[in-house]
Every structure is written in structure tokens, then in C-alpha cells.
Amino acid sequence: MSILETLGRLGQTSGFYLLFADWRQIVMIALACVLLYLGLVKKFEPLLLIGIAFGMLLTNLPGSKMYHPELWDAYIAGEITLTHIIHDGGLLDILYIGVKSGLYPSLIFMGVGAMTDFGPLLANPKSLLLGAAAQLGIFAAFLMAIGLFGFAPNVAASIGIIGGADGPTAIWLTSKLAPDYLAPIAIAAYSYMALIPLIQPPVMKLLTTKEEREIKMEQLRPVSKKQKILFPIIVTIFVCLLLPSVAPLLGCLMLGNLFKECGLTDHLSDTAQNALMNIVTIFISTSVGATAVYYRFLTPQTLFIIVLGLIAFEFATMGGLLLGKLMCKLSGGKINPLIGSAGVSAVPMAARVSQTVGAKANPSNFLLMHAMGPNVAGVIGSAVAAGFLLAMFGG
Amino acid sequence: MSFGDALIYSLLGMCVVFFALVLLMCIIKVMTAVGDRAATRSVPAPAGVAAGGIPAPDTSAPVVPLAMTAKLAPGAAGQLKLYDTDPRTAAMLMAIVADDLQVPLNELRFLSIREIKEENER
Known part of the structure; x- marks a missing residue:
């Protein structure tokens, strides 16, 4: 073999040569760079977006062989086992096992639980109604995905869950119902969560009057330590008995919260909300990004998902606000309807938006703690909705 | 579908x-x-010393008609009631309690502040 032949063969196996075999790879690399820019410079959910964008970059670099969608297709079809994937797969295939098994979203929920104070919810249990109403976005998007865009029910359910404004729940459900769409759905969910301060205020102003936005709410009653400890145990028992499919997510959320509240497991609570959360975030973000393989991502369906995701967020905000208005009327003007929009999960961003919009209408208005109730109720609500969708379309 | x-x-x-x-x-x-x-x-029966070793108010003293003397503290969103206490003293007391407990003042909730009068002051 001559030197020229050797160099030629070397050139043909290089990534640069393979890069031009399909222009869509270049588009995906450019898109990954745009997402990196949004995460690094614009600070849109940087903790997740940077990992997702980098995973996307790695998986679309030709020749890197870090992620093999065809192996996962064979696994889903029952032709191979996880042992084959560990043996034949790349680094990102191995990391993706945690997404596919539902391990990472559940562990993230444990961390979220360890960081969440359910006190505002316990002080004002009516907040749960607002958290439920804000799940309207999930079902509105589900309906539109089927009625307008002709998606299959399992895919429509995964698209709808974007309206839950809860990244781990969206990843958990999509990895089980429509793994091929995991990347666009996760990217849409996290992008819109980061854009909540831009998405929600116009709807909030449109659906409420200035007088309603100015309403000052009474201070919340104090909640005893005993109630805070009992809450995660009782929620786990009742909700998991009602919807067993939601047990991994809700169980981990409540376990994390119990670690926090019981006062005896400070080290575990600290680990769940810091070290463990950070480790899992690295794994989940890169492996979710890796699923954005160019020939599956660059399709019209991705654009439809982006549009439906936005619709889902808007409907979720509307659902919470409309019930908030009703509760305002029924309570004789004691409830500020703005706290309803915080029912879309996205803790604590949505609650901050309620506070900001309320404070703009009346600078002496402090809605943050009142909005935290619907906000954490939204986390439970979206998990219940995900459990319902999994039970219906999970085969 | x-x-x-x-x-x-x-x-x-x-x-x-x-x-x-x-x-x-x-x-x-x-x-x-x-x-x-x-x-x-x-709720325990009136005792001389409350939990934590803090002397409890003297309940044997004649009951002052609190509702009559209470007034809302300025800037307290209408929640903190002051009984025979001026706002300046109330602010100092709240700051002292927050410092003693090592808890930020905005995380504490004060319901009312009342001056406990000694026997010879009445």
C-alpha cells in the first residue's frame, strides 16, 4: 500500500470528510453552537442547556460513535438486551441507560424535593386547585397535537407534557412513550421554562384587570413541623395508590422532601440537593442532547413540537389565571388571580413572575410566598398528569 | 385516534x-x-417558667383589655399588633430576637408585641 493510498484512506475516515456526506450534520453542529451561546451568554437555563447542547454537538460529530440510535431501536423492539448496548454502545449510550430506565429524572426529583418547602401549600391548601388548573396546557397541547398535526397518541402525550413546565417529568414521560422525540421535547421544555418571564406576563395582563393585580393577600398562617413531616408521607401513600405509574417520580420527590423536613437526615438532604443533583444533571443533559441525531431531529415534526410547546405554556398559564379569577370572585377579592399563573410548575421562576407582575401593579404587593403554593402544587399536578398519560398510552 | x-x-x-x-x-x-x-x-396550664427557660408572663396580674390598647405597627402589612409598645422599641426587639436566633428577620413572623408590666409598675 502506497503512502498516498494510506493518506487517502485516513482522509476518508476523518470527521471532516464525513461531515460533508450530509449537510444536516453541519446544521446540527451550528444549532448546538447556537444553544451553547444561549446557555453561556444569554444564561437560558445554563445548568441544563449547556449539557444538552454539548451532547447534541458530540452526537452529530461524524465518526465519533458516541451514541447509536439504531441500538436503542433494536432494544425497544426486543431484539437485543442492555448487555449488548453496554458492550457495543458508546459513552453516551451508556449514560442514556439512566434516562431510559427513568433513573435520572427520579433522582432529580429527589433533589427538587429536598429543596422544596411545601409550607406555603400547607398554609393555603386551595393552592392545589390552581396547580391542577394550570395542567390545562398539557391536555390542550395533547388535543392539538392529535387534532391539528396528526401525531400518534403516545407522541401527542409526550408533547403535551411540555405544558407541565417540568423538565424531569417531560424527560421521564417522553423516554417511555416517544423516545425518538426526546431531544426536541426536552429542548422545548427547558427553553420555554427559561423564557417564562417573557411568555407569561402578556397573558397575565391580558386576562386580569389592574384592580385584580393590585389585590394584596393576607399573610399565610404558620405551618407546624409535624405537618411538614407528615405531608410527604401522606402524599406518597394517597397519590401512588391512586396512580401507581407516578410512584417513581412522586416517591422520589417526597423522599427528598422528607429528608429535608425530618431534621434527622441533613447530610442526605444536602447530598440530594447538591452533589447528587449536580452529577445527575451532567448525565441527563448530555445524554438527552445526544438523542438529537440529525436525521431524527431535522424534521417538520420538530417545528410542530416547538409550536405546540409554546401553546401548551400559554394554555397552562391561562388555566391557572382563569381559576385564580374565579377564586378571586368567590373569595370576595381576597385572592390575587396572578398567583394562578404560578401553577405551571417551573419552580420558582413562575412564582417570581407572579411577584414581579403583582409588584408592578402595586409596589407594596408581596405575592411570592402566596405564589409558591400553586407553584409546588404544579409540580405534583404535572407528575399526576404524567402518570395518567403513561397509564393511558404506555402500552 | x-x-x-x-x-x-x-x-x-x-x-x-x-x-x-x-x-x-x-x-x-x-x-x-x-x-x-x-x-x-x-396547651399547658399557666406556669411560672415557659419552655426554654424563658420566664412566662405573670398571668396572675389583672388582665389588661388588650384589644382596646392594641394598634397596628406601621409598615407591618397590618399583621403585627403592638400593645403598649412604641414602633421603635418593637423594631429593636424584633432585631434582637432575629440576632439571638440567628435567623434573618424577614423569615420570622411576629404576631404581637406586648409590654409586660411588673407588679410595682401597675
Whole structure:
């Protein structure tokens, strides 16, 4: 073999040569760079977006062989086992096992639980109604995905869950119902969560009057330590008995919260909300990004998902606000309807938006703690909705 | 799946979410009621020293008609009631309590501040 032949063969196996075999790879690399820019410079959910964008970059670099969608297709079809994937797969295939098994979203929920104070919810249990109403976005998007865009029910359910404004729940459900769409759905969910301060205020102003936005709410009653400890145990028992499919997510959320509240497991609570959360975030973000393989991502369906995701967020905000208005009327003007929009999960961003919009209408208005109730109720609500969708379309 | 079927699934889903969260709301309300009742029952009889070694107010003293003397503290969103205490003293007391407890002042909730008068002051 001559030197020229050797160099030629070397050139043909290089990534640069393979890069031009399909222009869509270049588009995906450019898109990954745009997402990196949004995460690094614009600070849109940087903790997740940077990992997702980098995973996307790695998986679309030709020749890197870090992620093999065809192996996962064979696994889903029952032709191979996880042992084959560990043996034949790349680094990102191995990391993706945690997404596919539902391990990472559940562990993230444990961390979220360890960081969440359910006190505002316990002080004002009516907040749960607002958290439920804000799940309207999930079902509105589900309906539109089927009625307008002709998606299959399992895919429509995964698209709808974007309206839950809860990244781990969206990843958990999509990895089980429509793994091929995991990347666009996760990217849409996290992008819109980061854009909540831009998405929600116009709807909030449109659906409420200035007088309603100015309403000052009474201070919340104090909640005893005993109630805070009992809450995660009782929620786990009742909700998991009602919807067993939601047990991994809700169980981990409540376990994390119990670690926090019981006062005896400070080290575990600290680990769940810091070290463990950070480790899992690295794994989940890169492996979710890796699923954005160019020939599956660059399709019209991705654009439809982006549009439906936005619709889902808007409907979720509307659902919470409309019930908030009703509760305002029924309570004789004691409830500020703005706290309803915080029912879309996205803790604590949505609650901050309620506070900001309320404070703009009346600078002496402090809605943050009142909005935290619907906000954490939204986390439970979206998990219940995900459990319902999994039970219906999970085969 | 037809649009009609999808609509039924959507309505059913919303019902399930509402049912689960209304159930939780009822549970929380029951839990709160039981907790409040237990707390009311366990209120100890008047004692000379309260928990934590802090001297309890002298309950044998003639009852001052508090509601008559109470006034709302300025800037306290109408929640903190001051009884025979001027706002300046109340602010100092709250700062001292926050410092002693090593808890930020905005995380504490003061319901009322009352001056406890000694026997010879009455």
C-alpha cells in the first residue's frame, strides 16, 4: 500500500470528510453552537442547556460513535438486551441507560424535593386547585397535537407534557412513550421554562384587570413541623395508590422532601440537593442532547413540537389565571388571580413572575410566598398528569 | 385516534388531576384540623417558667383589655399588633430576637408585641 493510498484512506475516515456526506450534520453542529451561546451568554437555563447542547454537538460529530440510535431501536423492539448496548454502545449510550430506565429524572426529583418547602401549600391548601388548573396546557397541547398535526397518541402525550413546565417529568414521560422525540421535547421544555418571564406576563395582563393585580393577600398562617413531616408521607401513600405509574417520580420527590423536613437526615438532604443533583444533571443533559441525531431531529415534526410547546405554556398559564379569577370572585377579592399563573410548575421562576407582575401593579404587593403554593402544587399536578398519560398510552 | 377520543382523554385527564389534588387538599385540611385540635388540647396550664427557660408572663396580674390598647405597627402589612409598645422599641426587639436566633428577620413572623408590666409598675 502506497503512502498516498494510506493518506487517502485516513482522509476518508476523518470527521471532516464525513461531515460533508450530509449537510444536516453541519446544521446540527451550528444549532448546538447556537444553544451553547444561549446557555453561556444569554444564561437560558445554563445548568441544563449547556449539557444538552454539548451532547447534541458530540452526537452529530461524524465518526465519533458516541451514541447509536439504531441500538436503542433494536432494544425497544426486543431484539437485543442492555448487555449488548453496554458492550457495543458508546459513552453516551451508556449514560442514556439512566434516562431510559427513568433513573435520572427520579433522582432529580429527589433533589427538587429536598429543596422544596411545601409550607406555603400547607398554609393555603386551595393552592392545589390552581396547580391542577394550570395542567390545562398539557391536555390542550395533547388535543392539538392529535387534532391539528396528526401525531400518534403516545407522541401527542409526550408533547403535551411540555405544558407541565417540568423538565424531569417531560424527560421521564417522553423516554417511555416517544423516545425518538426526546431531544426536541426536552429542548422545548427547558427553553420555554427559561423564557417564562417573557411568555407569561402578556397573558397575565391580558386576562386580569389592574384592580385584580393590585389585590394584596393576607399573610399565610404558620405551618407546624409535624405537618411538614407528615405531608410527604401522606402524599406518597394517597397519590401512588391512586396512580401507581407516578410512584417513581412522586416517591422520589417526597423522599427528598422528607429528608429535608425530618431534621434527622441533613447530610442526605444536602447530598440530594447538591452533589447528587449536580452529577445527575451532567448525565441527563448530555445524554438527552445526544438523542438529537440529525436525521431524527431535522424534521417538520420538530417545528410542530416547538409550536405546540409554546401553546401548551400559554394554555397552562391561562388555566391557572382563569381559576385564580374565579377564586378571586368567590373569595370576595381576597385572592390575587396572578398567583394562578404560578401553577405551571417551573419552580420558582413562575412564582417570581407572579411577584414581579403583582409588584408592578402595586409596589407594596408581596405575592411570592402566596405564589409558591400553586407553584409546588404544579409540580405534583404535572407528575399526576404524567402518570395518567403513561397509564393511558404506555402500552 | 380521533379528535373526539382525544377530547375524552383530555377531559378525563383533567378530572384525574383535579381529583388527585382535591383529595390532597382535603387531606391537608383534615391534617390541619387534627393538628390544631391536638395543639389546643396540649396547651399547658399557666406556669411560672415557659419552655426554654424563658420566664412566662405573670398571668396572675389583672388582665389588661388588650384589644382596646392594641394598634397596628406601621409598615407591618397590618399583621403585627403592638400593645403598649412604641414602633421603635418593637423594631429593636424584633432585631434582637432575629440576632439571638440567628435567623434573618424577614423569615420570622411576629404576631404581637406586648409590654409586660411588673407588679410595682401597675
